[in-house]
Amino acid sequence: MxxxxxxxxxxxxxxxxxxxxxxxxxxxxxxxxxxxxxxxxxxxxxxxxxxxxxxxxxxxxxxxxxxxxxxxxxxxxxxxxxxxxxxxRLLLSVHHVDCKNCHVNKKCELQRIAKYLEVGLKPKHLEQHLKEPDIDQDHPFLDYYPNRCVLCGKCIHICRKKHGQSVLTFAKRGFDTVISSYGKNDVSSLACEKCVVCVDICPVGALILKEAQE
Ligand code: SF4
Ligand code: SF4
Ligand code: FES
CATH class of the missing domain: 3.10.20.740 (Ubiquitin-like (UB roll))
Structure with missing residues (x-):
């Protein structure tokens, strides 16, 4: 060894x-x-x-x-x-930091890293570029927050590992890149209701079950 x-x-x-x-x-x-x-x-x-x-x-x-x-x-x-x-800093420039209203507050990897690096989550003079809209509700069971997503791809990987193919995918390019599902009419999304491995693996609060917010 x-x-x-x-x-x-x-x-x-x-x-x-x-x-x-x-x-x-x-x-x-x-x-x-x-x-x-x-x-x-x-x-x-x-x-x-x-x-x-x-x-x-x-x-x-x-x-x-x-x-x-x-x-x-x-x-x-x-x-x-x-x-x-x-x-x-680059990640924070595209991140809508609103921890008080985020379901992973105090369990978030960005918060952990900020603490480790001894930096704040809202650095002074940081120019921000946020995507519109702030939330994608197209999936039947999941809501997605593009301005919290760090585009790590873990959700796609874990979904593919569990189901053989992923319900989630990267969409668009460059700054506009987001995670996307195949939409409300995609039958494979129906498996999501009882799964949510993607929500659990997400290092930030970018994915959440709709019912968890009701
Ligand atoms: S993902 Fe993390 S850093 Fe971003 S708002 Fe939620 S708790 Fe705060
Ligand atoms: S696991 Fe979360 S942060 Fe990573 S790409 Fe998926 S939604 Fe975005
Ligand atoms: S580049 Fe190594 S963990 Fe992301």
Missing amino acids: PKLLVDNKEIEVKEGTTLLQACLDNGIYIPNLCYLESMDDPSASCRMCFVEIEGEEKPITSCTVTVKDDMVVKTDTLSVRRLHRTAF
Whole structure:
């Protein structure tokens, strides 16, 4: 089993483990939003999980690296922190922060990351670009909040894993990208009423069962 040194702590993990997973399993937190252990091919889209690895020229996303014996890793250098904060600020620039009225208040990964990075959720001088409308109610059982979504893709992955194909998908492009269902008339959406794995896996409050809001 590979042994590595992370922030001067020696850890030993199973061959084939991603560096991010190895750290999380050993009580070393690295901010992350788009990684799930069951993903074969992590999208690395949130750009949050940077670390420094000895011998590498630049910081690297820990969810895309597999552990190697004798790896030496730092998770909290100045340049790593700078990257974490920049990625986080970018996420906040498209996020409608309204925690008091959000069903995941106090259980939200963005709140956890803000605390970890010692930054506020409403930074001064941050230019915001929000999508319209603020809510998509097209699905028969779920409501979706595009301005809370971090586009991590976990909901799509978990739905596909459970049902063989996903009721949810990415739609549109660039800034306009959203998660979309196939609409009210899609029969596959009917399975959602008794499932909601997507709601549970969402790291923020972007998906909610309609009935939970009534
Ligand atoms: S998703 Fe998190 S940060 Fe956003 S409003 Fe909800 S609790 Fe606040
Ligand atoms: S709805 Fe939630 S789980 Fe799905 S992409 Fe958005 S943030 Fe991720
Ligand atoms: S968790 Fe690694 S890039 Fe998102």
